[in-house]
Amino acid sequence: MDKVVNIRINGRHIRARAGQTVMEAAKGVGIDIPSLCHHPAVTPIGACRICVVEIERQRGLQPACTFPVTEGMRVETESPKVVEERRFILGLLFSEGNHYCPFCESSGDCELQALAYRYGLDHWIYQNPGEARPVDGTREHFIMDHNRCILCRRCIRVCSELAANNTLGVKYRGAKTVICADGGVPFGESTCISCGTCLQICPTGALIDRKSAYAGRESQVERTKSVCMFCSVGCGSEIITRAGRVLRVEGEWEEHNNGVLCLKGRFELFKETRKRIETPLIRKDSRMQQVSWEEALDTLAQAFKKSPSKKIGAWTTCRTLNLTLSEFVAVFLGKIGANVGVLELTLARFKLPLGGSLNDLLSADTILVTGADPLSDHPVIGYHIKRACMNGARLVLVSDNNNEMRRFAHKTFSLNEMGKAVKFCQNSASPVVLYGEETPPEQAEKLAALQRKAHFIPLFPESNGFHAKALGLRANFAPSQMEAVYLLLEDTSLSDEKIKQAREAKFLAVHASYHSPITEVADIVFPALLWYEHEGSLYNLEGKKVAVRKAVSLPEGLIPENEVLTQLAARM
Amino acid sequence: MAKIKIATDWLAACAGCHMSLLDLDERLVQLLDKIEITSSPITDLKYPPREGVTVGILTGTVNNTAHLEVARVMRERCQILVSLGDCSVLGGVPLMRNQVKMEDALRRAYVETESTVDGLIPRSEELAQPIFARPLDQVVKVDVYLPGCPPSADAIHFVIGELLEGRIPVLKDQVLKYD
Ligand code: SF4
Ligand code: SF4
Ligand code: SF4
Ligand code: SF4
Ligand code: FES
Numbered sequence: 001m002d003k004v005v006n007i008r009i010n011g012r013h014i015r016a017r018a019g020q021t022v023m024e025a026a027k028g029v030g031i032d033i034p035s036l037c038h039h040p041a042v043t044p045i046g047a048c049r050i051c052v053v054e055i056e057r058q059r060g061l062q063p064a065c066t067f068p069v070t071e072g073m074r075v076e077t078e079s080p081k082v083v084e085e086r087r088f089i090l091g092l093l094f095s096e097g098n099h100y101c102p103f104c105e106s107s108g109d110c111e112l113q114a115l116a117y118r119y120g121l122d123h124w125i126y127q128n129p130g131e132a133r134p135v136d137g138t139r140e141h142f143i144m145d146h147n148r149c150i151l152c153r154r155c156i157r158v159c160s161e162l163a164a165n166n167t168l169g170v171k172y173r174g175a176k177t178v179i180c181a182d183g184g185v186p187f188g189e190s191t192c193i194s195c196g197t198c199l200q201i202c203p204t205g206a207l208i209d210r211k212s213a214y215a216g217r218e219s220q221v222e223r224t225k226s227v228c229m230f231c232s233v234g235c236g237s238e239i240i241t242r243a244g245r246v247l248r249v250e251g252e253w254e255e256h257n258n259g260v261l262c263l264k265g266r267f268e269l270f271k272e273t274r275k276r277i278e279t280p281l282i283r284k285d286s287r288m289q290q291v292s293w294e295e296a297l298d299t300l301a302q303a304f305k306k307s308p309s310k311k312i313g314a315w316t317t318c319r320t321l322n323l324t325l326s327e328f329v330a331v332f333l334g335k336i337g338a339n340v341g342v343l344e345l346t347l348a349r350f351k352l353p354l355g356g357s358l359n360d361l362l363s364a365d366t367i368l369v370t371g372a373d374p375l376s377d378h379p380v381i382g383y384h385i386k387r388a389c390m391n392g393a394r395l396v397l398v399s400d401n402n403n404e405m406r407r408f409a410h411k412t413f414s415l416n417e418m419g420k421a422v423k424f425c426q427n428s429a430s431p432v433v434l435y436g437e438e439t440p441p442e443q444a445e446k447l448a449a450l451q452r453k454a455h456f457i458p459l460f461p462e463s464n465g466f467h468a469k470a471l472g473l474r475a476n477f478a479p480s481q482m483e484a485v486y487l488l489l490e491d492t493s494l495s496d497e498k499i500k501q502a503r504e505a506k507f508l509a510v511h512a513s514y515h516s517p518i519t520e521v522a523d524i525v526f527p528a529l530l531w532y533e534h535e536g537s538l539y540n541l542e543g544k545k546v547a548v549r550k551a552v553s554l555p556e557g558l559i560p561e562n563e564v565l566t567q568l569a570a571r572m
Numbered sequence: 573m574a575k576i577k578i579a580t581d582w583l584a585a586c587a588g589c590h591m592s593l594l595d596l597d598e599r600l601v602q603l604l605d606k607i608e609i610t611s612s613p614i615t616d617l618k619y620p621p622r623e624g625v626t627v628g629i630l631t632g633t634v635n636n637t638a639h640l641e642v643a644r645v646m647r648e649r650c651q652i653l654v655s656l657g658d659c660s661v662l663g664g665v666p667l668m669r670n671q672v673k674m675e676d677a678l679r680r681a682y683v684e685t686e687s688t689v690d691g692l693i694p695r696s697e698e699l700a701q702p703i704f705a706r707p708l709d710q711v712v713k714v715d716v717y718l719p720g721c722p723p724s725a726d727a728i729h730f731v732i733g734e735l736l737e738g739r740i741p742v743l744k745d746q747v748l749k750y751d
Contacts, residue, residue: 100667101750102658102721113750122743123661123717127710132671 007073022064038065042157091125098147106205108217138188149206155198164386196266212247224551228265229531232460234540239551256358262379274514277527301571312338313482318462321536327562341476344462346469356455366428372436372459375404418443466539480504575608579620583639585632588722589657595725620649633659633666638700647712655714658721663707
């Protein structure tokens with residue numbers, strides 16, 4: 001237990017922990033000290049001074065966000081002197097840039113504006129010079145309006161401390177100071193990877209999301225805590241909706257991703273252009289025609305009854321949720337006795353440990369990545385690795401291809417040099433091993449030597465790969481030998497080669513969210529939900545069960561996949 | 573008891589603030605027991621009386637030489653000057669014009685607008701000349717500020733009510749809004 005420190009805030013006795021700042025101690029008991037530059041996700045720098053408080057026996061006011069508590073300390077957080085100082089600081093902040101709120105995207109949700117309200121600013125104390133600053137719109141997904149920027153530097157810190165990308169900094173001095181990328185190139189031409197963490201943490205209207213701008217204020221939107229389904233990291237996210245439409249996705253600060261999402265997780269959802277399948281479809285007179293659920297399920301059951309169970313094959317994507325995966329196994333393996341499998345690899349060949357966490361990465365001294373490219377395929381893991389390296393960890397990369405992680409590796413070995421890589425890690429105190437499908441199994445066996453002290457993180461190619469593997473499902477796609485085939489694709493698609501193989505079966509049923517080449521050639525098509533229309537769960541690559549929540553209501557006439565499978569089973 | 577005299581006028585404004593004043597509806601009728609509106613842009617008498625008023629209310633941005641004159645006269649003839657609405661308090665939308673050259677703004681407005689045929693920039697000496705746009709308190713002393721675009725009828729009611737009680741209004745909560 002940390003040492004207790006007794007302090008008084010606004011006359012109230014508080015037992016704080018040694019090492020806490022005044023702001024943290026106050027927050028712990030619900031006393032709100034305003035902050036602008038500070039955010040709990042990043043290191044405090046005491047830049048804006050809005051959090052100043054009076055501390056007995058201290059000369060002048062002190063910033064609460066950086067000032068540590070000490071025994072017997074007495075603090076006043078809203079004394080007349082403090083309030084006067086905060087009004088002065090707000091006056092200065094409003095005197096630069098352009099904080100004319102009525103035409104600002106953030107009005108109503110802006111932390112600066114909220115403080116102006118809190119301290120009753122009814123006009124600008126110091127007049128604004130009115131000189132326009134530039135607006136940078138060179139990035140695809142969000143805009144930087146320097147006129148609204150208060151130089152709190154939160155963006156700089158998330159970019160370096162959480163996304164570990166070090167893109168942002170400041171240039172020029174005094175009133176001319178601006179946030180810049182890579183020393184001053186347009187944001188769109190910089191090293192920025194558009195993870196959007198800066199966008200999420202900006203307290204003002206300086207960083208603006210193109211898609212959700214002016215589409216709804218905080219008081220008008222709903223937030224659903226969920227999980228990103230674009231890879232197996234399963235980043236904690238919040239889906240922000242209004243009237244059944246997804247406006248934006250944000251990272252969950254309290255989860256293993258520390259608020260960070262990658263480009264895919266934050267923006268991919270909005271790139272969707274495929275056409276949604278709205279009803280069951282059956283091929284009649286060589287055309288796909290809309291039919292009722294009853295007819296479609298009867299037809300499917302008939303087709304399966306006609307084929308011997310050995311000649312029935314069912315494959316599902318690993319992107320699907322736990323309930324559907326379990327029901328898939330129960331119905332096709334348990335009830336029908338068919339051949340079952342998954343469409344993506346599940347690290348099934350590896351007998352290595354599981355259960356390492358993203359937190360383990362941050363405290364690792366050596367990180368061994370083999371047969372995978374986290375920065376491309378599991379980006380937030382990639383950022384965590386870069387963070388660990390910035391704090392002194394060594395990255396050992398075992399890869400044969402043009403891996404994005406190569407630039408950050410301290411040592412690189414080829415896939416058949418696993419022995420050397422393992423040796424390199426052997427004398428480290430807290431190694432973490434991340435392994436992916438490209439690792440040859442005989443090389444992977446050598447990793448067993450690290451088993452005693454290393455944490456192992458499996459890099460499953462798809463979001464619910466962990467559960468698929470646990471259920472014993474393998475990527476054994478062989479539809480051409482089957483008479484009847486069922487494919488649960490949800491929102492994934494199949495390669496032309498796989499479509500060709502699938503079409504060799506006499507009867508082909510496809511369960512998918514979107515029209516695609518395979519739904520054109522199927523005999524029967526069932527509409528599937530999108531992941532954020534489901535209420536369910538999955539196992540992320542840490543092996544942790546996480547809740548995936550329904551953020552928008554179910555489109556009319558759609559039935560969740562697991563229920564469709566249950567109804568099928570009832571007909572068999 | 574004699575009625576308190578109030579004069580009001582607008583500078584570069586969209587009239588929204590005065591619409592909000594009219595939104596007081598029956599409360600305006602009740603207020604008229606206690607106040608007399610001597611002049612306003614929406615009554616026949618436009619100018620504050622020479623003998624002066626207790627409260628002067630100005631809306632809109634100081635945008636040209638005529639506004640300078642209106643603001644000066646109002647200041648001279650009232651005891652308490654209220655700056656009402658975002659344009660008057662913060663500069664408002666007209667402030668955006670400061671970000672381009674005056675000639676460019678005039679050309680855009682009088683010549684280039686899509687609805688204009690054979691446009692001409694008016695240059696008569698008799699017309700007011702555009703100036704660098706600014707909020708009211710940059711040209712005269714202001715006693716009471718009420719931001720909002722426009723401020724709600726409730727906010728206006730609160731401010732007038734406080735002034736009638738002899739207090740300088742302190743804005744907070746729903747009364748203090750920047751948009
Ligand atoms: S950033 Fe905030 S304070 Fe500045 S104009 Fe926008 S809402 Fe107002
Ligand atoms: S862009 Fe936003 S987060 Fe970055 S310094 Fe400016 S106000 Fe702060
Ligand atoms: S989007 Fe990500 S990488 Fe780009 S500047 Fe912001 S935090 Fe840095
Ligand atoms: S790392 Fe994976 S789970 Fe996290 S945001 Fe990116 S795609 Fe989503
Ligand atoms: S919040 Fe403490 S100095 Fe900015």
